[in-house]
Amino acid sequence: MANFLLEVGTEELPASFVAGAISQWRERIPASLAENSLEAASIQVYGTPRRLAVLITGLPMQQPDKEEEIKGPPAQAAFKDGQPTPAALGFAKKQGVDVASFEVRPTEKGDFIFVKKLTSGRPISEIFTELVPQWIFNLEGKRLMRWGNGDMRFSRPIRWLVTLLDDVVLPIVLENGADVVKSDRISRGHRVLHPANLTIPTATSYVDVLRDGYVVVDAEERTDTITQQVQAAVQSLGGTTEIYPDLLAEVIHLVEYPSAVVGKFEPKFLELPTEVITTVMVTHQRYFPVFKGDNSQELLPNFITVSNGNPAKASIIADGNARVIRARLADGEYFYQKDLEKPLESLLSKLEKVTFQEDLGSVRLKVDRIGENAGLICSQLNLGEVETQQSLRAALLCKADLVSQMVYEFPELQGVMGEKYAAKSGEDTAVAKAIFEHYLPRNADDDLPATLTGQIIALADKLDTLTSIFGLGLIPKGSSDPFALRRAANAIVNITWSGNLAINLLQLLSQISQNFAQAYSKDAATLTNHLKDFFLQRVRTLLQDERKIDYDLVNAVLGENDREYAERALEDLLDVRNRAVYLQQIRNDGTLEKIYETVNRSTRLAAQGNLDTQQLQPTDVVKTVLFQKTSEQTFYDALINLLPQTEAAKRSRDYQQLVTALENAAPTVSSFFDGADSVLVMDANPDIKANRLNLLGLLRNHARVLADFGCIVKNL
Template identity: 60%
Template sequence: MATFLLEVGTEELPASFVESALAQWRDRIPVDLQEAFLGAEAIDYYATPRRLALVIQGLPQQQPDRQEEAKGPSAQAAFKNGEPTKAALGFARSKGVDVDALEIRDTDKGAFVFVNHRIPGRATTEILAELVPQWVLGLEGKRFMRWGDGDLRFPRPIRWLVTLLDDTLIPLTLENGSERCSSDRRSFGHRVLHPEPLTLSRASGYQETLAAAFVDVDPSRRQTTIQAQILAAAASVQGHAQVSPELLAEVTNLVEWPTAVVGAFDPEFLELPPEVAVMEMESHQRYFPLRRGEDSPELLPYFITISNGDPAKSALIAEGNGRVIRARLADGKFFFNADRAQPLDAFLSKLETVTFEESLGSMAAKVVRLTAIADRIATQLQVGDDIRSQIQRAAHLCKADLVTQMVGEFPELQGVMGEKYARHSGEAEAVAIAITEHYLPKGAGDRLPQSLVGQVVGIADRLDSLVGIFSLGRIPSGSSDPFALRRAANAILHITWAANLDLDLAALLEQVVTDFEANPEVTVTDGEILRSQLRDFFLQRFQTLLQDDYGVDYDLVNAVLGDGDGDYAARVLAHPLDGRDRALYLQQIRQDGTLDTIYATVNRAARLARQGDLDPIVLDPEGVVDASRFQQDSEKAFLAALTTLLPQTQAAQANRDYRQLVSGLAQAATVVSRFFDGPDSVLVMDENPAIQRNRLNLLGLLRNHARVLADFGAIVKA
């Protein structure tokens, strides 16, 4: 068995591409090898900023020989009067067999010639010579470049190529116009610590050879080294490093031989908000900030940078990086002080110059709209005057920091700086907190707003964006969602559910669309289509979140949304909190077995009830069931069960507590099963129309009670 080494040497690659390239190789290369009939014992993937590499162990020297069946020409074309034609002879020759080996078989399209022929295995070197250019040039990513006068595209120029099968060089060339990169045994070590080229004599021992040249080619091992060095460096100044997983992954792919270096800056910069200093360090400089303790918000005047230089020059490196961060922090301090020279609301007029979306006007216009929406939400929630005033003020100010110098420099700090500037301006604490919180959650797994003011303003902001962008016809499709509208709708439902806000989302959508229709600055082509699209969009989000995030079975979600019955969907939009609770309750009673005790009977009753004409909202048997038409005691027992069930259902409707309803349905199910199959059972579809209608009304009433919980017809019996 042989070992194959591929190393693609480049100028410094973007860190994001390094990780992506290895992921693409992991997906593609095992499949390509399998399709080429080359088994491999193991594949190791390596990468640094200057190289992508892999080592395949346990490769055969050639493919195994194999037998393969081939279909040839039709029997009619292959043989004339029992003799082979040129078609048969050519087919046999192409497969390396005698014509006597051909056999005729019947197929759906008539008789055809077939043959089992031997395919000799090709040399592994030949196959790899074909696959390697595909592996290298088939990589995808953003911002690929051309260099020289050729058309070859890659994130950075390719400078060397190593292709060794054991100690044999596989010759191949990547053409790039007048430039050629031919495979060789030559590689390169660390740019500073080992600038001389090195020769790789064999594919094995690659890691060890490069390590001797001060290059750790294993990203996972480099990351472990960096983490250990950060821990030791932080301890050296009695600090705790703030290690962002994203930054750790990035710096891992920015260095070949990492050295953690502690740098310092002037303590006066600790007067800046920690978020600003951290953003300067992480975003601009790729530094790891240091805090006084693991859970302490207090920063220390130190940072850790991961150097790719000479460890002996660490003091000089620290000094240089310190000068850079001091300049950055000085800029941040200037922005911070300049922004605080005026109250936050003084920035509002500048929002007129910021475009939210060309057809929807400025950010100032958006603030006016979302403020009105927030007030509608406050009305729905029946908040007190003090809370309503805070909601209005927070909505009014929530975008003001977008035009501050600090947020202009660091857009990621929108909301964060608004909160700080609001406090400095003397705004109420609830208003200041809401300015930050209304952006939450910013992504999957992010924290949710905790204050009512922040929740209301956040929902209002997203509703305005959703209705506005939908009105322009820019509805998410497939994986395309440039305005993150799915995330906005998800956030609205998550906030509503987490805070138990009893919102009528259907009414809110209606009101917001109506406001857009009345707005002379916005064009709504067809309000009814817009309303329908928004309702469908939220129902899709409802379904997806309950299945994916809450683990509710798909059929139980469908039962809450209704199977083709718009009343269920309308109820969910009017009471999304209740819709979630009913779905979770259905999941609970499925798991504890309660659903099984009522499912069959209720579902059977609901199917038969479709043949009647009882209004789905009727629950009281008074006036719809005539006891004088009963012919069996089972009918009397059925009516008695419905009479007992009525107050339980009414209580469930009033309190949205469905336990009593399910208990009542379970008790009724025993009686109804007697109605269907007991010794005094009845024929529902009696030939007497009045008796038939009476019995269908009994079943319709049971269905109507059950539909207060869900559409049982949508539930799939396990």
């Protein structure tokens, strides 16, 4: 068995490209080998700022031989008077076989010529010579560049190439105009700690040779090393830190030989909000902050940076990093003090000069729309005067910090500084907190707003964004969603569910669409319908993907092309969630199976009648004088017993009593269909037939209070 090493040496690569390249090679190289009928014992992909590498072990020396059966021309066309025709001779030549090897076999379309062709496997040295350039130049990334006078494109200039098949260099040449890179066994060590070249004797010695050159090529090993060193460093300071996943993911691809360095800054900067300091450290300087205590957000005047330099020069490295962060913190201190000179409300006028969207005007106009939306939500929730005023005040101030000096310099702090400045300006605590929370969730892993005022402003803001962008016709298509409208809609549904907010989303969409249409001369009905369809899809996705509800049960509560169910879902998001969760529960415990056949059989037959699906009162549509058998009266009595359970379920959204009543009615309905006293529903007498269909329609309608059972798959 053979082992193969490829190393592509470059100028310093962006961390994001290294991470992406490792991921792409891990997926593509195994697929590439499989396409060439090659199997490997292991495939290890490595990456550092100056190199990408793959080590493939346990390879065969060549592809396996392949025997193919190839269909040729019809026998009638291949031979004439017992002699091969030009068609036969051409086929034989193309396949590299003799006419004598032809086999004539019958097929559905007549007799055809077949040949068996043995193709010898190619040596892997030949195959890899073709594959390596493909692996390199098929890598995708942002801002690929050209260099020199050639057309070669890569993230950074390629400076060396190692290709070893066991201990033999596989000759490969990358030509980039006058700049030619030839493969060799010569790699390069750490730029500072081992600037000399490294000679790699065999493919499998790669990791150890590079380690001797102070290069840790395995990203997972660097991750462990960085984590351990950072934790040890903060413990030596008597503090703690948070290993931010995004920061760690970036740092591991910025260093080849990591060493944690402790730095410090002046304690006076600790008077800044913690979020300002951590943003400077984490986002802008890629440092790990040091906190006091396990759960405290109070900082120590220290930081941990992960150096790619000489550990013996740690103090010099720390001083250099301290100078940089000192300047950034001094900027933050200046911005913070200048912003606090005036109350937050004073910044509102500046929002008139900030554009929200070209066709939608300024952020100040958006703030007004958010306020209108917040008022509608407060009205739906029947809030008192205090909570309503808090919500309207938070809506007015929620974007004010966008024009503060701090947020202008550090956009990541929008909302964060709004809360700080609101509190310093004497605003109510609920108002200040809502300014921060209305941006939540910022990403998929973020928390949702926890306070009622924060939930209201988050809904109001996101509803405005959705309505406004939809109103311009910029509806997301495919994977394109530049305004993150799917995320906004998901957030609206999840905030409603998490806060158990009794809002009528359908009514809100209609009212907000009308307001937008009047202001911007758009069609309100079309806009509302587009938003309804969009939200229904988000509810469907959230129920299936996040709540793990079976797809058919989701269809049962949302309806398939059933506007009645669709509108009911948007009118009461809490109810549609509760019904879906409850359906999944009774499927799991076996209760659904007990009532499924009863309800579904009735539903199928009831479709042949014309009873309105909203009808629940038997006395209005069933004539007892038309009963011919006892089973009809028993069925009717069961419906009378179902009625209070249905009404209770509609009021309380507690469907247990309804399902229990349906379960109790199942034997009665079964006897109606199949018992000794069963009836023929489709009676020749149209009045009797209609009466019996109405009985079934009423049972269907009672069940529809919970779900459309026609959408449920019996044995899913």
